[in-house]
Amino acid sequence: MSLTPPSTAAPAVTAERPAGTGQAVGSPAESPPAGKATKTGVPRTALPRLSSLLRYLRRVSGLVAVVLLWWLGTGQGWLGSTTPSPSAVWNAGVELVRSGDYAHHLLVSLGRVGKGLLFGIPLGILLGLGAGLTKAVEDVVDAPIQAFRMLPHLALAPVFIIWFGIGETSKTMLILIGPVFPLYINVLHGIRGVDNKLVEVARSCGLGRWGLTRRVILPGALPQILVGLRQALGIGWLTLVVAEQTATTSGIGYLMSDAREFLRTDVMFVVLVTYALLGVLSDLLVRLLERRALAWRRGFAGA
């Protein structure tokens, strides 16, 4: 799938050709691969590479600025005397990695999130699909989900401890339940937003219920479903933070609360940076998925 840059397409290509008459009467300028030449005459391969490099630098620049400000802030004392500098945080991080603590706690946390999302994401999608595709399911399921959605699910943490015990189960359940709501809402809205005209034409082309779902409704709802997935992952990490604040001796959340006890602000910042990186990584994952799944889209991508 090659995305031809819109501005470089040669204007000589006529959109409409007389059907069936072939090329003989076409304008002589209509030589087949008319997309090669660019206005400036720069070879085509050099230009995108340069511009993509610039774009990459531009993307990184914001992050670099934040780190620089942080550095400057701690050096000048703008951020208070106990805020560690980036280098102190780096050193603490290296120390944690060396001792093996970091990997241990990170793996435990990843396991918790993984387990929660493994069940939470399919559950949210299934509920959304059921409600979106079948009116009867929506009637039954929608009201309770809307009611539960309005509860801040993090406030359920104590209740979950009562229900599921103080151990891992209550943590997993909390992480499981969070992503269900954004997925449900987005899947349902995505399905409801599918153009009815497309559904009609697919029906008139002889598609059955399954074919209609697979080739029209799901692809049509996919952009919205991916939005839901992004939100779900974000909520998954957020829930992890809360779930690991109490009653545990492992996980990066424990690392953080433990560091707080001993006023190790550098370790606290290591954990904060870790949360940020994990969030960015999971977002990147969904973006990659989006790029592959939504290659057909010609949406506005920013000027």
Add this chain to the structure above:
Amino acid sequence: MPRLLSKHAAVPPPPVSADRPSAPGAPGRAPAPDGTHNGVRVRGLSRGFDGRAVLENLDLDIAPGEFVALLGPSGSGKSTLLRAVGGLDGDPDGRIAVPERVATVFQEHRLLPWERVWKNVTLGLGGGLLRERAVAALGEVGLADRADAWPGTLSGGEAQRVALGRALVRTPQLLLLDEPFAALDALTRLKAQQLVERLWEQHRPSVLLVTHDVEEALLLADRAVLLGDRTLSQEFVVDIPRPRPLDHPRFVELRRQLLLGLGVDPDAGTATAQNTDSGKASS
């Protein structure tokens, strides 16, 4: 405005009379022009929305291979009739008999943006060689080289031709056209009309064309029927030999009659007629 019909001069189609005998030599995969189905037969069709009757006790026949244009003022129920015939409408009253294979082209192309052109063409088809069949149909509308394009990259005229290809690949015995050219610019529309005429002459499906354009109806149809007051009010046999020049005296006369039938004074100047036409485009 002279029409460019040189294409037809190169491949002269057999002259077509309004009540056509079996067309000689319909080439290719088209089913026999008659005998395999009995065309369209609508009896006592009624349809209302929210208690307001749109169609009432309407009868319509379309012979096998016949090209019928349906004209009417905005909101007169043209599309409702077409949708009922195409089985797209839930619960109309009355009896409707149509051939087995029906295909519809709408005003919008209605291509799935997430499937490539050839996949769109074969949507809902079973059996093997789908891609080959799609490319063959796309070849008939002059777009075989766009088989792997995304629909979003097509121009309006191209997308509408793909929609036509999607209908053709089903070898329809009845082709329903719901203002398929209304959204195209004037030049593209002329070409698309010629394309439809050529394909109809090759494959000979029965055609029901819903349009608000009197000239389009007279260029393409064997018979033009007017929808007014909830049922078919008038009928005109378009007995002009094909290809039809716009300045044929019979064309001018029929155009006048049709406009009168639609409640437009043909002598009141073109401005009036155009206003009415563009007003009907939204129906």
